[in-house]
Amino acid sequence: MTNWHPEIPEGQGPLYIRLADRIADDIATGALATGAKLPPQRDLAFDLGVTVGTIGRAYAVIRRQGLVSGEVGRGTFVLGSAEAAQLQEFGKPDLGMDVQPAANGQRSAAEPPSWVREATAVPKDAAFAGTRISVPAPGAIRFDSTSAPEIGQAEIIGRLTSDITRDHPHEIASYTRDVPESWRRAGRKWLARGGWEPAEGSIVPATGAQAAIMAIMAATTAPGDQIAFEELTYSSISRGGALMGRRPVEVARDDEGPLPEDLARVCAQKHPKVLFVMPTMHNPTLGLMGEARRRDIVAIARQNNLWIIEDEVYGSLRQTSLPPLAALAPERTFHVGSLSKSVTAGVRGGWVSSPLSHAQRIYTAHKMLTGGISFLLSELSARLILSGAADTFRERILVEIAARHALVRQHLGSYELEAAPDAPFLWLKVPEPWLSGTFKAAAASANVLIDDEDEFKTGRSGKVYHRVRIGVTNPLTREETAEGLRIVRNIMEDSGACYDSFE
Numbered sequence: 001m002t003n004w005h006p007e008i009p010e011g012q013g014p015l016y017i018r019l020a021d022r023i024a025d026d027i028a029t030g031a032l033a034t035g036a037k038l039p040p041q042r043d044l045a046f047d048l049g050v051t052v053g054t055i056g057r058a059y060a061v062i063r064r065q066g067l068v069s070g071e072v073g074r075g076t077f078v079l080g081s082a083e084a085a086q087l088q089e090f091g092k093p094d095l096g097m098d099v100q101p102a103a104n105g106q107r108s109a110a111e112p113p114s115w116v117r118e119a120t121a122v123p124k125d126a127a128f129a130g131t132r133i134s135v136p137a138p139g140a141i142r143f144d145s146t147s148a149p150e151i152g153q154a155e156i157i158g159r160l161t162s163d164i165t166r167d168h169p170h171e172i173a174s175y176t177r178d179v180p181e182s183w184r185r186a187g188r189k190w191l192a193r194g195g196w197e198p199a200e201g202s203i204v205p206a207t208g209a210q211a212a213i214m215a216i217m218a219a220t221t222a223p224g225d226q227i228a229f230e231e232l233t234y235s236s237i238s239r240g241g242a243l244m245g246r247r248p249v250e251v252a253r254d255d256e257g258p259l260p261e262d263l264a265r266v267c268a269q270k271h272p273k274v275l276f277v278m279p280t281m282h283n284p285t286l287g288l289m290g291e292a293r294r295r296d297i298v299a300i301a302r303q304n305n306l307w308i309i310e311d312e313v314y315g316s317l318r319q320t321s322l323p324p325l326a327a328l329a330p331e332r333t334f335h336v337g338s339l340s341k342s343v344t345a346g347v348r349g350g351w352v353s354s355p356l357s358h359a360q361r362i363y364t365a366h367k368m369l370t371g372g373i374s375f376l377l378s379e380l381s382a383r384l385i386l387s388g389a390a391d392t393f394r395e396r397i398l399v400e401i402a403a404r405h406a407l408v409r410q411h412l413g414s415y416e417l418e419a420a421p422d423a424p425f426l427w428l429k430v431p432e433p434w435l436s437g438t439f440k441a442a443a444a445s446a447n448v449l450i451d452d453e454d455e456f457k458t459g460r461s462g463k464v465y466h467r468v469r470i471g472v473t474n475p476l477t478r479e480e481t482a483e484g485l486r487i488v489r490n491i492m493e494d495s496g497a498c499y500d501s502f503e
Helices: 015-029 041-048 052-064 081-090 114-120 153-167 169-173 181-191 209-220 235-243 260-270 291-303 356-370 375-386 389-412 436-445 478-493 495-499
Strands: 068-071 075-078 203-207 226-230 247-251 274-277 307-311 333-338 349-353 425-429 467-471
Touching (some): 015 052, 181 375, 203 209, 209 274, 349 375, 389 478
C-alpha cells in the first residue's frame, strides 16, 4: 500500500475525469511507482469527500488507458510500461488461436501473461450469459436493471424483520412446510386489479416472479414442448425455459402485444403449450394491451388449449381499469406478480394466482425447483402488504420514477423514445448510424451499462429495431441518474464514435 493521497484538481468537467487525470499525472511523474497499490475505493472516497461511484469511474478511466490493472480480491495496481504494452497487445483475444506452451514449460512469446489471459478470457458457459456484463467495472452506472429504487424501505423492513424473529423463532430455524393463510391473503390483495380479485385457494407464494414462472412452465409442460413468446420479451424467461428443455417459439407483435393472427398461425403449426405475455407494461417496449386484444388472445388460447402466463410484475406500477387476462380466462391463466419493481427487489416476494386445478402443482413444482420458500422473506412480504407499507412504498416509488422521468425528458427528450412517468425504463431509438450493439459497447466504455435489443429477443432474428433499454431506477440518486443520462446523450451526439470497436 502506498501513502499516496491525491487532491482533485480545480476546474471544469466531471470530478471523476479530473481525478483520473491527476492519477495519470502522478503515474507519469513517478509519484505512483510501478506496482503501487491504489487505495481501496471506499477509503479514497471517504478521504476526498466524494462518492464511491466517483472513485470507481476514475479508476475505470485509467484502467482503460492501460495505466493500472484491477485484480478481484486484491485491488488496483499501477502497471509498468511493459505490462501496459502487453495489455494493449493482448487486450483483444484471438479466439481462433490455440496457444500452446513452449517445450521448456515457459510461456511462449505469443502467449499473453496469466493476468491478461484471465482478464480477456471468454467464459466457458458464454451461451448462458445473455448480453449483459456480469462483472461490471467498479462505480459503473447501472441502467441495466429496473429494480425498485431505494426510497427508505430499510427502516420499516428492519422493524418488521425484528418483529418476525421475535414472534416466530422456531419457524425461522426450520424449513417452511405450511403456507399461512395470511400469505395467501396478502397475495390476493397485491394481485387484485381492474375490479378483479384472485379466487380463494388460487394463491401460491413464490420466491420472486421468475421462480414462479419457472414453476408454472415445469408444471404445465414437458421437455421438448414449445412455449410461445413475443419476438421481443423478457428473455430470461425464454432462456430459463430452454435450460429446462422447453423450446421457445416466436410470435409477431405490435404495440399492443402478440398479433392474434400470428398467434393462431403458431398454434396451428407449432402447437405450443403455453403463451407468456406482459399485457399491462410490456418489457422493453412499454406497450399496453387493449381490452379487445386481450379478448382475442383469450379466444385463441381457448381454441388451442393454450395455457397463459400473465406477467404483471411491472403492471403493479400502472393504474388501469382493463381486466387482467386472469379475469377473462381464469381456467387457463396464471397471473404472476411480485414486489421487485414497486416495493423492493431484495425481499423476493412473489405470488401466482393459479387456475384452481393447478395451484397444488405449482406449489410442488416451485418447491422442487427452488428448495422451498423462505419463512422469513415470505412472512416479511405478507406483512409489508397487510400493514399497508407496500402501498406506501409504491406511491413513493411512483413519485421517484416520475422525477427520474423528468430527467429523461430533460436529457433525451429530443430523441425518439418510448417512456412513461410510471415506467422504470425507457425504450430509446439510437440515431443513425448507430447500431444498438455498438451503442451499448460505447456506453460500457464510458462506464454506463444499458441493454441492447438483443437482450430481449426470443431467438435469432433478422428484425432490427435500433433500440436500447435504459432502466432509470437502479442508480442510487437522481444525480447519478442525470449523470448517466448526460453520458448517453453525449454518445448519441457523437455519431463518429460508432465506428470504434470499443475493444
